[in-house]
Amino acid sequence: MKQLEVQIMGQSYLLGCPENGDARLLDAVSKVDAAMCKIRDAGKIKARDRIAVLAALNLAFEVPERVSHEAAVLATPITPVNSEFASLQGEAQPELAALIQRLDHALGMDGQLL
DSSP: OEEEEEEETTEEEEEEEOTTOHHHHHHHHHHHHHHHHHHHHHTSOOOHHHHHHHHHHHHHHHHHHHHHHHHHHHHSOOOOOSHHHHTOOTTHHHHHHHHHHHHHHHHHTTTTTO
């Protein structure tokens, strides 16, 4: 297991990282850093440990909401938008519908974390 040095709220941490896990770890660090800085910048709480607990609770609270939203989007049937798509036969139509749904979902989430 390799180690990565990261910055969270201006403080350095040396974290263990599984092989090929760099991108996921850095993404997680970015989310935690943003959540903690947002709480700190609100100015109500100064203690780093309290900020960390609140950030962890906020992030954990968002997970089930995000998962249920994604499940609902994936369960929503797709209505064909043009005659070419509607006329497809066989197994291509469900695959295209799933792809379009995933694209719509990804584009719909764009900018949400900014």
